[in-house]
Amino acid sequence: MDENIIQSGHFCFTDRELSWLEFNMRVLREAGDKTVPLFERLKFLSIYSSNLEEFFMVRVGTLIHRSKLTPDSIDEKTGWTADTQIKKILSAVGKQQNKAEDIYKRLIKDMSEAGIDIIDFEKISKVDESMAKKFFSEIKPLLSPSITEATHPLPFLSGQQPYVLASLEKGGRHLLGVVALFRLPKYHIFEINGRTKVILMTDLVRHFSPQLFKKYDFKEATVIKVTRNADILLNSETTNENFRSNMERLLKKRKREQPVRLVFYGKSSEKMAGLICEKLKVSSKYVYMTNLAPDLSFGSRLGKKPGLVYEERKPVKSVLLKKGQFFKYLEKNDILLSFPYQSVTPFIDMIYEAADDPEVTAIKITLYRLAAPSKLAAALCYAADKGKDVLCLLELRARFDEQNNIDYSEMLEGAGCRIIYGLPGMKVHSKVCLITRQTSDGIKYITQIGTGNYNEVTSEQYTDLSLITSDKKIGMDAEILFDALLHSKAPDITQNLIIAPNGFKPWLFEKLNGEIAKGADGKVVIKVNSMNDTDVMEKLIECSKAGVKVELFIRGICCLRPGISGYTDNITIKSVVGRHLEHSRIYAFGNGDSAELFIGSGDLLKRNTTYRIEVFAPVLKNPIKKQIFEILDSFRNDHEKGSEMLPDGKYIKRFEAETSSQDAQYKYFSEQIIQELTEKKGLFSLFARLFSRR
Numbered sequence: 001m002d003e004n005i006i007q008s009g010h011f012c013f014t015d016r017e018l019s020w021l022e023f024n025m026r027v028l029r030e031a032g033d034k035t036v037p038l039f040e041r042l043k044f045l046s047i048y049s050s051n052l053e054e055f056f057m058v059r060v061g062t063l064i065h066r067s068k069l070t071p072d073s074i075d076e077k078t079g080w081t082a083d084t085q086i087k088k089i090l091s092a093v094g095k096q097q098n099k100a101e102d103i104y105k106r107l108i109k110d111m112s113e114a115g116i117d118i119i120d121f122e123k124i125s126k127v128d129e130s131m132a133k134k135f136f137s138e139i140k141p142l143l144s145p146s147i148t149e150a151t152h153p154l155p156f157l158s159g160q161q162p163y164v165l166a167s168l169e170k171g172g173r174h175l176l177g178v179v180a181l182f183r184l185p186k187y188h189i190f191e192i193n194g195r196t197k198v199i200l201m202t203d204l205v206r207h208f209s210p211q212l213f214k215k216y217d218f219k220e221a222t223v224i225k226v227t228r229n230a231d232i233l234l235n236s237e238t239t240n241e242n243f244r245s246n247m248e249r250l251l252k253k254r255k256r257e258q259p260v261r262l263v264f265y266g267k268s269s270e271k272m273a274g275l276i277c278e279k280l281k282v283s284s285k286y287v288y289m290t291n292l293a294p295d296l297s298f299g300s301r302l303g304k305k306p307g308l309v310y311e312e313r314k315p316v317k318s319v320l321l322k323k324g325q326f327f328k329y330l331e332k333n334d335i336l337l338s339f340p341y342q343s344v345t346p347f348i349d350m351i352y353e354a355a356d357d358p359e360v361t362a363i364k365i366t367l368y369r370l371a372a373p374s375k376l377a378a379a380l381c382y383a384a385d386k387g388k389d390v391l392c393l394l395e396l397r398a399r400f401d402e403q404n405n406i407d408y409s410e411m412l413e414g415a416g417c418r419i420i421y422g423l424p425g426m427k428v429h430s431k432v433c434l435i436t437r438q439t440s441d442g443i444k445y446i447t448q449i450g451t452g453n454y455n456e457v458t459s460e461q462y463t464d465l466s467l468i469t470s471d472k473k474i475g476m477d478a479e480i481l482f483d484a485l486l487h488s489k490a491p492d493i494t495q496n497l498i499i500a501p502n503g504f505k506p507w508l509f510e511k512l513n514g515e516i517a518k519g520a521d522g523k524v525v526i527k528v529n530s531m532n533d534t535d536v537m538e539k540l541i542e543c544s545k546a547g548v549k550v551e552l553f554i555r556g557i558c559c560l561r562p563g564i565s566g567y568t569d570n571i572t573i574k575s576v577v578g579r580h581l582e583h584s585r586i587y588a589f590g591n592g593d594s595a596e597l598f599i600g601s602g603d604l605l606k607r608n609t610t611y612r613i614e615v616f617a618p619v620l621k622n623p624i625k626k627q628i629f630e631i632l633d634s635f636r637n638d639h640e641k642g643s644e645m646l647p648d649g650k651y652i653k654r655f656e657a658e659t660s661s662q663d664a665q666y667k668y669f670s671e672q673i674i675q676e677l678t679e680k681k682g683l684f685s686l687f688a689r690l691f692s693r694r
Helices: 016-033 038-069 084-111 126-142 201-213 243-254 270-279 296-301 326-330 347-356 375-385 404-413 472-486 504-516 534-545 606-608 622-636 661-669 683-692
Strands: 116-118 146-149 164-170 173-180 187-192 195-200 216-229 259-265 285-290 335-339 358-369 391-395 418-421 432-439 440-448 463-469 499-500 523-528 549-554 569-577 584-590 598-600 612-619 642-645 651-653
Touching: 016 038, 016 084, 038 084, 038 216, 038 259, 038 296, 038 504, 084 285, 126 187, 126 195, 126 201, 146 651, 164 201, 164 270, 173 201, 173 504, 195 201, 195 472, 201 216, 216 270, 243 358, 259 270, 259 463, 270 285, 326 440, 335 347, 347 358, 347 375, 347 432, 347 463, 347 472, 358 472, 375 391, 375 404, 375 499, 391 404, 391 472, 404 418, 404 463, 432 472, 440 472, 440 612, 463 612, 472 612, 499 504, 504 523, 504 534, 504 612, 523 622, 534 549, 534 569, 534 606, 549 622, 584 622, 598 622, 606 612, 612 622, 622 661
Parallel strands: 116 195, 259 285, 358 391, 391 418, 523 549, 549 569
Antiparallel strands: 146 173, 164 173, 164 216, 187 195, 216 259, 335 463, 358 432, 432 440, 440 463, 499 612, 523 584, 569 642, 584 598, 598 612, 642 651
């Protein structure tokens, strides 16, 4: 039995952190898949590296805190202490690091065959050396090297930024030279003799660093990057009035948190490495030596050469309604937008229509991550300027987007929008927009419920769903949601929208119990990003024991293991890692066309079910249900990008098909077009046109 299968916890569960590392391994496999275009493979390796960096900042940082504060506490799924989890994480990361370096070597070789050279200063030609020297002379005035005694503390090194450190001597004194690089371009690309050359800034400065310290006896230079703990918590007593100022204070604090990882890029002597670890107070177990480049984003600057990148496909503008037609169309129909296959533009257009519609009184929206710049933010400012009551909830704790959201809160407030923030101790992660209209027939609502953020950039990178409906009951529940948020509390259970935390688990368990009652005729299909909620997983085991067929499409963390006889043998788990980040959340209960469908913002992580405001909506109209069934079918049939989880928690690919689910969805949703409304011809309309002329 694999050592990572749980002994002291539930034997059907696996560790959250190791499951996440398995997900990142699937990302890494895409980087090593030769069927993926070369520059896209480089991009996957870059994603793998940045994912791992964030993992140390957040997850390892949290475990380090826990190991110090509550060293004897154990994880409910595994029975492991924080120290045990850290030990297993570091072992798994070490093995992955070796694979990542092998893949990078192959990528460098493949790029060379494609006419692209990553300059290796240990094997550099005279021509390349001359070009590199010229470029260094151009950036040298931008460098500000500092020198400190080896016995003195290092100057503060910012997290996630590369530095060149040089070992120096003068008059018998041992010194350290420090060169910060984060204000410089990360690489330099030029063409010569028909080949593309890439000079990495870290390699360039390390190579020429003796020129920066001419007055000293130069010994060696190395490149390092410090990963600092990002596990910061907002005071539970924070109020709406001081939310923004407290977040700004915490962001400054985070920049100076203790290191949780130290990476050396390239060669470094043991003496040099030991000295730096001592200065930064980093244990050797958190130190990694790697031949990877500190930054792999240069692939995005090498052009979109045919065969080296994915074939371009732009999101289709699937809603061709003209301005003034949205509300009329929505009186009888719902709209589903599927990103990135369809454009987000129709939703922005609808906000502008609401701004100009004299019957619209209010627009309310929850905002978690916004693009920079944001077309939606501009539309909301326009609506406020047109006299609409625009209420924006800005969640300032959206990790690593905090400053962006602080800036937008100031901008939107300056434009006349009302701004509120998340609840103390509970993030607002929902994606809901409510448009209220005062008509001659009374109050009417347009409600949008999404699975992903209101971000025009990521809407072209992530798969997400956006449902727009005029269903009055859903609108009334959305009104209850915003009223509760205005009073800084979580909404109570509502009748039509499912709102976590209070309403989610009771609703989910009611649906699962309904399928359990059907036995072998029961069916559950869930597509989420991650799952680790113990209560939910135990209920799914109960479903499996009752004979219910459970299909789980989970891109990332999954702490439940399928195929265990007598427990999870009716559960299948598949993860899709492909061109786009799978991000949509879908819940289906029942068989065939009669199955109940829901979409929403939340995963099955304990944080989503217990500590966040998440919103899910029923999909009521058959045309929309058909489109979502198409998505689930595409995942079911994806054996190109889909990996199946085995009982031991590992994943395999079957390679039984050549069409990925994402390719199938792009083809399908490109054809789902809502045409503009046409005016009915007839005598009445003829008279109307005649008498309307001036």
